[in-house]
Amino acid sequence: MAEEVSSQMNSLSISETNPSSSATISLVSGDDIVFKVEPTIAKEMETVQSFIDETDGKITTIPLPNISSHDLPYVIEYCEKSIAGKITKEFEAEFVKKLNNEEVKELFLAANYLNIKKLLDFLSQVIADRIANKSVEYVRRYFGIENDFTPEEEAKLREELAWTFTGVDPDDEDEN
Amino acid sequence: MMSELPDLPDCVISHIFSKLSLKSLVKTSALSKQWYHEWGLRKDLNFDLHNMFDYNTIPKFPITLTLFQELQSLFATRLDNFMQKYHGDMIRSIRINFPLDAHHTHVINGLIHKGVVKGANRIELLFAHHTRHIQPYKFVFPFLSCTNSVTYLHLRNCHIAAPMEFSGFKNLTTLVLQLLPLDQNILQPLFFNCIYLQNLTLNQCTFRSDLTITSPTLLHFNINCRHVIGGMKTNIHIIASNLLSMKYSSYFCPRHTLNFNSPMLSKFSYSCHRISNFVDFSGLKNMKTIVLDRLLDCLQTDVITHLFSKCLLLEHVTFNNCKFTCDLKIRSATLLHLSIVNCLYYKNLRCYDFSHKLDIDALNLSSFEYRSHTVMRPVISLAAPKLFKVFWDAGFRKRNVSNFAKIARLHLVQNLTMNMSFSQIPKLTKDLVRFQNLKQLKLFIVGAYNPKMDYFWILDIAMASQHLQKLSLTIRNGHTERSHMVGSGRQRREYAKFCHNELKYVELHGCVCSINVIELASHLLRSATLLKQITFSSRRNFYIGAGRWSKDPDDCCWFQHDLIHQHLKHEVNQQCHLIIF
Secondary structure (H helix, E strand, O other): OOOOOOOOOOOEEEEOOOOOOOOOEEEEEOOOOEEEEOHHHHHHOHHHHHHHHHOOOOOOEEEEOOOOOOOHHHHHHHHHHHHOOOOOHHHHHHHHHOOOHHHHHHHHHHHHHHOOHHHHHHHHHHHHHHHOOOOHHHHHHHHOOOOOOOHHHHHHHHHHOHHHHOOOOOOOOOOO | OOOOOOOOOHHHHHHHHOOOOHHHHHHHHHOOOOHHHHHHHOOEEEEEHHHHOOOOOOOOOOOOHHHHHHHHHHHHHHHHHHHHHOOOOOOOEEEEEOOOOHHHHHHHHHHHHHHHHOOOOEEEEEOOOOOOOOOOOEOOOHHHOOOOOOOEEEEEOOEOOOOOOOHHHOOOOEEEEEOOEEOHHHHHHHHHHOOOOOEEEEEOOEEOOOEEEEOOOOOEEEEEEOOOOOOOOEEEEEEOOOOOEEEEEEOOOOOEEEEEEOOOOOEEEEEOOEOOOOOOHHHOOOOOEEEEEOOOEOEOHHHHHHHHHHOOOOOEEEEEOOEEOOOEEEEEOOOOEEEEEOOEEOOOOOOOOOOOEEEEEEOOOOEEEEEOOOOOOOEEEEEOOOOOEEEEEOOOOHHHHOOHHHHHOOOOOOEEEEEEEHHHHHHHHHHHOOOOOOOEEEEEEEOOOOOOOOOHHHHHHHHHOOOOOEEEEEEEOOOOOHHHHOOOOOOOOOOOOOOEOOOOEEEEEEOOOOHHHHHHHHHHHHHEOOOOEEEEEOOOOOEEEOOEEOOOOOOOOOOOHHHHHHHHHHHOOOOOEEEEO
16 A cells, blocks of 8 residues: 655654753854754754864854855755755745845855855755846856856857847846 | 945856846856857757747737738747857757748758757657648758767657658657657658657547557557547557556547557556547556546446456556446456546436446455446445555535445545535434544535534544544535634633544644534544644645646635634644634
């Protein structure tokens, strides 16, 4: 008999278990705000976990100077959902809806620093979708790529592959 | 704002670019000299609407021929331009999923040529469209003769001309031919050249001659003629000494007679209106699994007797949507799993017949599935001393419970799944308390909501089955309003003597946001001493046999997390999880 299909719905989990015996981990953002998280959350962040492992779990306060208190709650929320196995398309869509392109990039850098594979992969797709219809100039600025073509070279290239440069959305310079 | 953030490392940007569509990917070549080469790293080239047009302006197929042809030539020009400029060293796969035709032969051949030269091992040419005005692309490859990289080939709506040169496909392991006419002259050289072929699928193809499939390496063969209309009667002769599984499906009466010379065949699935001049099972001595589906005619005792007398190793047998015109007798010592699902029972076509017999004698049968929603109720006799897993769904009419008593006699059953209606509960409870070895019980209950009806009968069953470890209840009663919780403030009823020492998991699905279900949960929480987890969810799909589940109906029950939590939070103890989703 087939196993039951697991439900895709968002779940609310309420556990009334003993408080875990191991201590919580304190993550300190670049602007000195402390976030207390369960050790299971820290496990999702490879950078944090290797720090804990290196000190044999003696140090439970970890400074993250590269990450702001604006991004850290997003990262923690994603990790929580990930552990609970509750990452759905709906959740992901909602998760990035309010973030502009610069904020997505900032979050991406945080995920990259903390080395959270699932979040990185998801944000890669988000960025890919968002730059798909942007102009070449926008993408250069977004990734900090310097144009080293001569104007003639670039014009020739654009002419040869003209069909790919159609249908470009206007750049939204003011992302704030 | 833009300049404040540090730049992303190149390897990360490259990873992001790998997720772009082909059109957007090519655009990155204009970024800088370094990124000019990036799109050459794409090894899987998939040419479809999504990849070749703008992300948010993917065109719809136009209805007029002129506009359609314009779209075709736009697509073909883009594809050609892409391949002309593509400078990657290696291609892994090429795929076109777009209705190109004979007019674009030059472009398609160019793609295939470049793909094969650069080492592609997977080619998919999926051309098909509803318009009949296009002439299919003709698949001929004299230029492929020197390459052997291709292992997977899928052709849809191409034209294959005989004699076909398959000499370039020496290493082909999987071939899928779809929506194209076939005859022996086309297939013969294929089997001659493709000496490693393992999987062959003929999907919606028309056969213009008798076919002989000769391949000592073939393992899996699938013929699907579901939507093929017309066509002549043909014989299909299968000479495949290592064939393990065969699947045949046809929507109408069979136009194909299957002859096997495949002694290793162990898995056979046959879906068709009727078995005509069917299969001679005598050559299929190693058959272990058989699925007979939608056989509405001709499934008479002799076919089944023949099946069981020739295939002496049969372990899994499924009858799905079949019509039995005689009593069904099954005698087998090897049979492990038997499913008789959604079948009809007619001896006499003019009237309903209540004397039909299902007589099963299977010494080693361990799992049995039965589902029937017709008014025809065959008399079942089941001799299966080792049966431990049962799925039973005899329809929701009140009188349909009669047969179940026979199952209840088999009290070794440990795993029982049952679909029932509220009206059947009083009668069925009497039978259900007779199972004393149950470890897992799943009940799917349908019917109108009745606020007076409690669920204490479940506690009766649990009391009788002291080894029960997992209990799952799915309720569907079509109510969408708050009325479920009417009386939620009332004094709870008590079932004083209830206790259970083995039950570990309880699942309550569907329309369970009602005071009666909460009352049940509350008893379980208080008196099942080993309970580890109790789960509430609004999911309401039912198991319907043969591995299938019903689709969830759209009208959703009223379900509120907070309310359930509020009612039960004080009764959850230390070792038990309450999960609500």
